[in-house]
Amino acid sequence: MPDSAQSRPDEAPCLHCGSRVPEGAASREFCCAGCEAVHGLLVSQGLTRYYDLATGGTAPAAEPARGRGLAWLEPLVARAESAPGALCSLELDVQGIHCAACVWLMNELFRRQPGGAGLTVDPALGKARMQWRRGAFDVSGYLRAVEAFGYLFGPSRKRPAPASLDLPIRLGICVALSMNVMLFSVSFYVGLAPEDGDVFGLFTWLSLGLSTLVVAVGGWPFFRSAWQGLRRGVPHLDLPIALGILMVFGTSLVQARSGRGDLAYFDTLNTFVTLMLVGRWLQQRVLERNRRFLLEDDGAEGLFVRRQTGARLDTVRVSQVAQGDLLVIAPGDLVPVEAELLDGHARVSTDWMTGEPDEREVLAGEVLPAGAFNAGREAVRALARQSFQDSPLVALLRRPPEGGAGRGAGHTRFWESVSRRWVVTVLAVSALGLVLWWPSGPDKALEVAVALLVVTCPCAIGIATPLAYELVQARLRREGFFIRATDLLDRLPRVRRVLFDKTGTLTLGRMELVxxxxxxxxxxxxxxxxxxxxxxxxxxxxxxxxxxxxxxxxxxxxxxxxxxxxxxxxxxxxxxxxxxxxxxxxxxxxxxxxxxxxxxxxxxxxxxxxxxxxxxxxxxxxxxxPVREALRPDARREVLALQAEGHEVWLISGDAPARVQALASSLDVPAGRALGGLRPEEKAFAVSRLGAADTLYLGDGVNDSLAFERALCAGTPAIDRPVMPGKSDFFLVGEGLSSLREALRLSRHLHQVVRRLLHLAIGYNTVAVAVCLAGWMTPLRAAVAMPAISLATVLFTVWSLSEPRAPHGDSTPVGRPTEVPA
CATH class of the missing domain: 3.40.1110.10 (Calcium-transporting ATPase, cytoplasmic domain N)
Known part of the structure; x- marks a missing residue:
């Protein structure tokens, strides 16, 4: 099977980002036009220190947006300028920040702009806060200068997720407390006994007090999740974790109150809670980072237009446009409704609606279509012929329910089954141990039952599995595949059909010389x-x-x-x-x-x-x-590879059927799988007809919006456009498509690794249960066994998902071509 992760021996890394240059790329030095454009700007403007700070490579650069409208910025700057004080302040979201080099670049460009007073960039959240002297700083000029390097700015909407702030704090507290509990437990293991009087009692109650805090602070996320699952009638994976924490803590509490702190499981309990929190944090870290990479999508509420009322010009949300409004469409601005052009002529681009890169001229008295952008160099006036509520954009911009209809159902059923069986089995085995050892006395029976709860901890689920997902997500991120949906990697193995939009997806949305x-x-x-x-x-x-x-x-x-x-x-x-x-x-x-x-x-x-x-x-x-649409450099290779691996590849496009058939022929896609001339609702119907339960859809225009909602998985390479990235389960950066096939391959491999982890856990627990039922398990042995199996599963996970060693080849450092001075 072809493996996109393997580099060819003659490949050299991209001079800007360090990624592999796709075979057939226009340049042998750069993986995409975005990297080439940004690299050229860095060199020409004397900003090559960026590469010193990038430390070994960055994500591929997005191609700088052309003629992007900044209508949303005007009211924000006006509000900042009207505030009292000598300095004006404005906070904005930023798309595309990924390392310290980005922060340095934005600060350096800000320093070169006259009138600036200070800039603070938060790379973790993707925000920038700037201050300037009133009337002396060109805010839009600075934003355009930064956006020329592939970044995008937008209104401040990003907020840290509660879990992203909550989990690190809880984890830090639990680590600190657990280390102290372990020190106290060591004294019990080396001989501290009840006969030692006050010291034994002090250590026992200190262990109990600190463990109570660990359970309260670290256990709360699992208790809350388990309870919410029970209320919905769904046995969540956190249920066995929560039950294990409570029952082990309860039994240890009984032992401590009876004066036998040496028989409690405080150290094991603390280690278990801390490791579970580490697993939970790993689950969220990469996903949140990917989501913050993009601007937040606010649907129609995030789009603005200029409206003229008499001599006054206001910037309003497109949802406020009414029939008869006089609109002023500046270069790069959106036409939100059908509108009659009042000026002599205008050039408009409808690629956002149709997915096609063609521009056309509209003369005075003709209609500007809803969803078009002003592609000319001057602002034009137009009279709205409908209110926004009647615009065709409304249906395409609506925000779908979280996760999409029916998405992830198979994943949920699988983990529900695992969780339910785990809970039932652990409780049944613990009850069996209690019954079998009851004749030997309640204390011994309780000790065996608790030991069973301790050693049957779901380490493979709580630690190794999140680590496996984190490793795969991080690896795909380096390939230019950014995951936004929590359960995408569980859905990808079910994909049997890959549906491509044509322009901007298989092609690059630009022209090239024949x-x-x-x-x-x-x-x-x-x-x-x-x-x-x-x-x-x-x-x-x-x-x-x-x-x-x-x-x-x-x-x-x-x-x-x-x-x-x-x-x-x-x-x-x-x-x-x-x-x-x-x-x-x-x-x-x-x-x-x-x-x-x-x-x-x-x-x-x-x-x-x-x-x-x-x-x-x-x-x-x-x-x-003569020109033609530029095809992605590896489009043919990847389409052929997908078909060779058993995937049905379809072309679903709004472009003319003849063009779609011509492209399908050049890619060796059967003619019957190339559908052209489709409207948005027809694309959605095609997805449903082909089988939404096993379909991946890749599109770039808002005309793909309805199809996105129907498909099992949906993604976009168009992160410079509004709305679509926010509806996507994933997005692509760069010009190649190999990361898509790599994601499908790695998701299948991940599925196999997770299955093996479960089998490993079952094997370990079978041995541990036998030891417990034989009465050989002690707190010391449990304290050794539980971390040992956790470490073993982690090492197995890392080994199973480790990247193949790259062949020895060109070691040209990123951003350091021989002809460019440092």
């Missing part, structure tokens, strides 16, 4: 002109061409006077020569005295047969630049 012949045929002047024409357009084709020309050394001319002809292309009259870059069938200007434009037959004939975007000089074609 061939470089036209590019390489350009002379020096033509290359400079083509670059300056392309660089002044936001169209996806222009951005592709501008990046390619920039790599060839083309320079930007700030004095160029370029005119955009909507729907056709860009024009620049330079030195009396008319240069045009645009559609191959663009009407050419006839050299005549007439002010009107007409079709020049020879020039039209010259343009015939040209594909893609064409550069013209005085009407004559100079070069053609």
């Amino acid at each position: 061939d470089r012949a036209g590019l390489e045929s350009l002379g020096g002047e033509a290359r400079e002109v083509a670059f300056n024409l392309a660089a002044r357009s936001n169209h996806p084709v222009s951005r592709c061409l501008a990046e390619a020309l920039s790599r060839q050394g083309a320079r930007f001319d700030a004095d160029a006077r370029v005119t955009e002809h909507p729907g056709h292309g860009m024009e620049w009259v330079r030195g009396g020569v008319c240069w045009r870059l645009g559609r191959a069938d663009w009407r050419m200007r006839v050299e005549a005295t007439t002010p009107t434009e007409a079709v020049s037959t020879p020039e039209r004939a010259a343009a015939d047969g040209l594909r893609g975007t064409v550069l013209f000089r005085d009407g004559a074609p100079v070069a053609a630049f």
Whole structure:
């Protein structure tokens, strides 16, 4: 079976993040365009100290968002500026913080901005608090400077989960108390007896008092969870843990009150509670870190638009938009409802709704579709034709129930069965020991029963299993696969069908040149002109061409006077020569005295047969630049590997059926499994029809929202867009898809490891029960046996899930290419 975790011998790490460069990537030095863009900025701005602080690699960088609107920022800055005092203060959430290097970079960019008074970044929670002198600091300019490095800012919504603050405190208290109890217990094991009088009594009551605190502080999370499970009629996994804690503590209390503290299990009890808390903390640590990596999703309440009332311009939530409102849509802002364009023309992008990267022109009097973004360079005015409650966005932005309908049911049933059987078996065995030893006296019978409760502790469930999940989650995080749902790793082994949206998922949502012949045929002047024409357009084709020309050394001319002809292309009259870059069938200007434009037959004939975007000089074609959607570098390899491993791969897209079929053919996906032209509700129906109980869906647009709610698992690579990351069970970072297959593989392996841990626990408990029933178990032996088996299960878990040793290859340090000075 192919193993994406294994590196090829000729692979070198990404110069920015240290990840493996996918086979077929556009650059052999970078794993994705985001890393290449961020690395270039760090080098050009003299910020390469970032790599000294990154200490061995970071997560792949998200591609910097283009033209992202900041309408949400305006009311926050206005409120901060209106507060009394010489300094203004604002707290924001940040997406993408992962190490000390990120904190240093944000502080360094803040230091370079005039007017700033102070910046505090909390990397654990993903927050930044800035202070500046009133009227002297450009907040939006600073945010855009930081977002150019792949980060995103948003309103302050992140709050630490109660458990994230509660568990470390409880764990610290229990560790401190348990160490003292162990010291007292050692004295009992080396000979301190009731005959020693006051010292024995003092140590006994100190052990009892400290153990009471440990049970109260450390046991509470398990007691609460077990009780909540019982109220719902679900025997939670915490039930056997809670019962074990209470019964061992109760028996030890009886022994202490009778003057036999040496027969109590205080040290074992304290160790057990502390180890269970460690397991609980491990379960939550990586998941919370992944969730804080992203901005918090607030659905429609987190989206804003500018509304004009007379001479006043207000920034309001999209949910407040009513029919007849006059909206001002700034570059990068969302059109929340269908609206009539009042200005001359606008360029809009509907990729968030359709998933397709195409932009189109809308003329005055035409309708701007709900869900479009202003892709132009100027703000436009539009008249709302409906209230937001009637907008098609409402259904797509609604927040699903936690975990999604029906998700994780199989996982729950499995652990319910394990928990129920464990509880029944432990109680039955303890009762059996009590009955068998009752003829020898109540004290001996109680000692055997308690010993059975102690040694049958669910260490494999409470410690080793959480550790196994933490190891897998951390490993996937390094691969660029970030888990958000608690039970995702339990659902992934059930996946039999993998459904891909097309654009932005299997493709990168941007264009690439089909061939470089036209590019390489350009002379020096033509290359400079083509670059300056392309660089002044936001169209996806222009951005592709501008990046390619920039790599060839083309320079930007700030004095160029370029005119955009909507729907056709860009024009620049330079030195009396008319240069045009645009559609191959663009009407050419006839050299005549007439002010009107007409079709020049020879020039039209010259343009015939040209594909893609064409550069013209005085009407004559100079070069053609055919383009296509850029496929993810390892898309074909990963799709073929998924099918070879027994997964059905489907393409579910809103794009034209012909394009979807063409892509399916290039990826060797059967034509019958490529569905195009689907609306959001049709995508959701397709998921249900194919079998939602074993389906993984990967999409990037809000048109995938309804399908997300139906699938067993859902994820997105589009973390720079609102709403969808908050609905996802996982998200991907970087341009490769190998981490998805790695997650499926590791989830199956994890499932096997957990099963083995349970079998190991059953084997240990069988031996321990036999020892207890024979009357050979003592507090000292229990104190040794329980930590020993815990350590054994932990070592077994680490060994089972250890990463394969990477082959000796290129050891180029992250961020240190030989041509870049330190």
